[in-house]
Amino acid sequence: MLVDAQALRVALPNLSVKRPFRTAPLIHILHGVDFAIRRGEAVGIVGESGSGKTTLGRALLRLVEPTGGTVRFDGRDITHAPEAALRSLRARMTMIFQNPLSALNPRRTVAASVAAPLVAHGGTGDMRKKVLRALDRAGLRKEFAGRYPHQLSGGQRQRVGIARAIVTEPDFILADEIVSGLDVSTQAQILDLLRELRRDMGLALALITHDLSVVRVLCERVVVMHQGRIVEEGDCAALFAAPQHPYTRRLLAAIPLPELDETWLDADTEDAA
Amino acid sequence: MTNPVLAIEHLSAAIARGPKLLHDISLSVASGEVHGLVGTSGAGKSMIGRCVLGILPASVRITGGNIRFLNEDLVGLSERARRAAGASLALIPQDPLSALNPTRAIAAQMTDVMRLRLGLSQTEAHARALAMLHEVHIREPDHVLRCYPHELSGGMRQRVLIATAFACEPRLIVADEPTTALDVTVQKQILRLIRELQRRHGTALLFVTHDLGVVAKICNFVSVLHAGAVVEQAPVAEIFASPRHPYTQALFAATPRYDRPGETLKPLPADFSA
Numbered sequence: 001m002l003v004d005a006q007a008l009r010v011a012l013p014n015l016s017v018k019r020p021f022r023t024a025p026l027i028h029i030l031h032g033v034d035f036a037i038r039r040g041e042a043v044g045i046v047g048e049s050g051s052g053k054t055t056l057g058r059a060l061l062r063l064v065e066p067t068g069g070t071v072r073f074d075g076r077d078i079t080h081a082p083e084a085a086l087r088s089l090r091a092r093m094t095m096i097f098q099n100p101l102s103a104l105n106p107r108r109t110v111a112a113s114v115a116a117p118l119v120a121h122g123g124t125g126d127m128r129k130k131v132l133r134a135l136d137r138a139g140l141r142k143e144f145a146g147r148y149p150h151q152l153s154g155g156q157r158q159r160v161g162i163a164r165a166i167v168t169e170p171d172f173i174l175a176d177e178i179v180s181g182l183d184v185s186t187q188a189q190i191l192d193l194l195r196e197l198r199r200d201m202g203l204a205l206a207l208i209t210h211d212l213s214v215v216r217v218l219c220e221r222v223v224v225m226h227q228g229r230i231v232e233e234g235d236c237a238a239l240f241a242a243p244q245h246p247y248t249r250r251l252l253a254a255i256p257l258p259e260l261d262e263t264w265l266d267a268d269t270e271d272a273a
Numbered sequence: 274m275t276n277p278v279l280a281i282e283h284l285s286a287a288i289a290r291g292p293k294l295l296h297d298i299s300l301s302v303a304s305g306e307v308h309g310l311v312g313t314s315g316a317g318k319s320m321i322g323r324c325v326l327g328i329l330p331a332s333v334r335i336t337g338g339n340i341r342f343l344n345e346d347l348v349g350l351s352e353r354a355r356r357a358a359g360a361s362l363a364l365i366p367q368d369p370l371s372a373l374n375p376t377r378a379i380a381a382q383m384t385d386v387m388r389l390r391l392g393l394s395q396t397e398a399h400a401r402a403l404a405m406l407h408e409v410h411i412r413e414p415d416h417v418l419r420c421y422p423h424e425l426s427g428g429m430r431q432r433v434l435i436a437t438a439f440a441c442e443p444r445l446i447v448a449d450e451p452t453t454a455l456d457v458t459v460q461k462q463i464l465r466l467i468r469e470l471q472r473r474h475g476t477a478l479l480f481v482t483h484d485l486g487v488v489a490k491i492c493n494f495v496s497v498l499h500a501g502a503v504v505e506q507a508p509v510a511e512i513f514a515s516p517r518h519p520y521t522q523a524l525f526a527a528t529p530r531y532d533r534p535g536e537t538l539k540p541l542p543a544d545f546s547a
Contacts, residue, residue, distance in 0.1 A: 048456045123503050154314065157420040185313045188527040190542035194349075195535070210456050213528075217535035240531055254457040256464075256486030260513050264490050265465045 001205050002074055003035045003060055003065060003093075003172055005073065009068030016178030020242060029055045031228045032069065039171065044236075046251065047225035053208045057174045061093055062086055073172070091121045091168035098177040100157035104149040106186050109144035110135070115165045118153065120170060130167055137200070138163035139193055149229040155186035159193070176208045191217050213255060216240060224248045275443040276344075277301035278444050278477040279325065284338035286324060292474040294320050294333060296502045297424035302445065302494075307471065307478040309509070311485060311524070313541070316498040318481045322447040325353050326364055331373075343444060360390045365467070367450040369430035381419035390441045405436035409466055413417065413460050428459040432466065439470050446479045452487065464491050485528050488512055497521045499545065520545055 009032055013024035030052050037043050039075050049054045058064045060071060070079045073089055097103035104113050109263070114131045115123075123130070132142050149157055157159040158178060165173050173198070180188040195218060198205055207218055215222050216236055223233040224247065232245040243249045253267065277391035280301040287293040292324065296315050302308040310318040323329050325340055329348065340347040345358060366372040374382055383405070393401065399418075406414035409432040422430060431451060438446050448467065452460040468491055471478050480492055488495050488509065495512055497505040505518040518523045526539040 010400040048458060079288055162368070182312045184485075184524060184527045184529075188529070191529070191535075191538065192540050193369040211529075213459075216531045216533070217529045217538050237534070251457065252531060254461045255531060256461070256484065256490045256512070257530060258485035258489050258496060258534065260489050260509060265461070265468060 001034045001072070002039045003206075004072040005056075005069065006034050007069035008033045008035070008056070008066050008071065009058055010052075010059055010064055011067045012064075026067075030059065030066075031224075033228075033230055035060070035223060035230070037172070037204050037206060039204055040198070040202045042207060042219040043174075043221040043222065044212075045206060045208045046210060046215055046222060047224060048210060051225040052226050052228040056177055057176055057206060057208050061095060061174055087121075087167045091117065092170050093169065093174070094165040094171040096158075096161045096165045096173060096175040096178050098180065100154075100161040101149060104157065105162055106149055106150075107215075109145065110147050110149070110160050110213045111138070113160060114167055117164060117168050121220055131163075133162075134163040134167040134231055137166060137197065139189075144194075153186075154182055155189060158182065158186075158190055162190075162193065162197070166201065166203075169201065170203070172204045172206070174208070177210070179214055180209065180211065187214070192214060194218060203267040211255070212240075212252060224251065276301045277341075277455045278343060279479070280339075280341040281321070281325070282339045282341065284321070284324060284340060285405045286320060286329070286333055287336050288332050289334055293336075294501050295324070297504055298338070300496050300503065300506065302479060304444065304477050305475045306473070306494060307468075307480055307492045309488040309495040310312055310479065310481045310498060311483065311488050311495055312498035313483060313524075317501040318483075318498050319449055320501075321498075322364075322449050322479060322481050326362060326447055327359070360441055361444040363441065363443040363446045365431075365435055365446060365448040365451045367452055369427065369434050370422060372434060375422050375428060377421070378418065379420050379422070379433055383418070383433070383440065384436055400507070401440060402431075402436070405440045406433070408439070408470065409433075409436045411436075415521070428463065431455065431463050435463070435466060435470065436504045439474060439476070442474065443476060445479065447479045448473070449481045450483070451483075453482075460539070461486075464525055466490070485524060498526070
């Protein structure tokens with residue numbers, strides 16, 4: 001296993017009820033989650049807002065420190081590893097963010113943003129070559145290197161985010177809702193690009209999304225999260241053919257397929273407000 | 274078809290001394306009908322909605338054609354005359370958080386519109402706001418009226434905006450990607466709610482979306498837009514049975530489906546990408 005999390009728990013201080021001079025009570029976000037991903041594998045993590053999918057992703061990269069359980073990366077226990085010890089691993093596990101406009105520094109050129117991880121890891125010499133190669137892999141011609149984020153379209157910005165994530169030749173990439181703001185055409189291009197990168201670079205990919213259709217395009221395996229727990233997991237083909245958990249069925253039933261169905265809107269979804 | 278509520282004829286728009294944004298758009302929406310505008314980013318779908326509502330960016334001009342709304346041409350109407358017509362027009366925006374003023378309670382924001390458009394007193398407007406929140410299935414309307422936007426979830430905020438849009442009994446509502454920012458399960462509830470109110474009030478709806486799935490579930494009629502022009506226009510039954518224009522076919526091929534493996538997904542050919 002490349003990434004292996006067992007009985008993972010995360011709790012954070014609940015600041016909405018914190019009182020002055022008191023310790024904030026903890027709010028439990030993950031309740032013992034087991035999640036593993038093999039080298040080269042793509043796994044979808046799906047669930048609604050608040051289900052804990054982003055927190056799980058961040059715990060895998062050790063961007064948050066778990067309160068219980070273990071996280072291993074390539075056999076090394078990193079559950080409570082200090083940042084200095086994580087540093088060398090950071091080049092091997094990277095992240096693509098949901099909103100590239102806020103994830104890219106508006107005052108840095110594309111090339112500078114993509115080079116930043118190399119600089120942070122003490123890169124020297126042929127940095128420009130590496131940057132251009134990453135841009136090329138992400139489908140951006142070299143004239144984009146000198147541009148600024150505001151000069152790019154949404155799809156091009158997301159390609160910059162991808163180039164930055166692959167520039168250090170990582171083994172594992174976490175992609176958090178990276179296509180949810182894009183229209184179908186751009187979305188299809190980005191999904192196509194990720195599929196190509198996986199094939200060429202042997203990347204392991206964890207794809208966080210609320211859209212099960214996107215998971216089907218890119219992933220072999222899927223885990224469904226609800227209220228901080230994994231309620232169902234399995235191979236995509238099997239899970240989509242016969243979802244077992246009622247929550248998975250409800251998620252699937254809520255996706256509007258592009259085909260006519262007069263009764264779809266009337267069919268049951270609990271109407272809570 | 275009965276007399277349409279909205280009839281757009283040969284509408285063109287362009288940036289002043291700049292590129293054309295809309296070319297010769299014609300479409301009509303009857304009362305109680307939901308007309309979908311679908312296309313990729315930059316196709317001009319939101320721009321049509323903005324022409325109808327009279328909220329074009331300052332740099333954009335209508336360069337030709339008519340927008341007949343209830344037999345009055347909205348193009349070239351004075352600000353005062355437009356305001357009078359505006360009472361029968363409403364918008365459900367894409368992003369409910371930026372459409373609401375963060376510093377004012379929901380009650381104030383809902384009643385403003387009703388006092389201005391319907392000439393209601395503060396008490397009457399408050400009562401109507403309560404009734405409307407009830408109609409959008411909000412369980413504690415009293416409480417929600419006292420809330421500020423940040424205290425509500427995305428779905429709740431969108432319900433508030435739907436209630437506000439329907440509150441003045443408009444004849445036409447422009448819904449601009451009203452569910453794009455929401456989770457799928459919430460999206461379904463919101464779509465159902467929009468259809469329920471639209472049917473009850475007999476409102477005509479111009480529904481802007483990039484999601485063919487959403488079109489299939491809520492629209493009666495659809496105009497497919499590409500590069501500022503309508504490339505195909507048909508009842509939904511026809512488009513979903515046999516899309517004729519290559520661009521429409523490409524949109525279908527680029528839409529991911531959980532019931533089909535990934536290899537079947539095809540990005541739009543380069544000449545169709547914006």
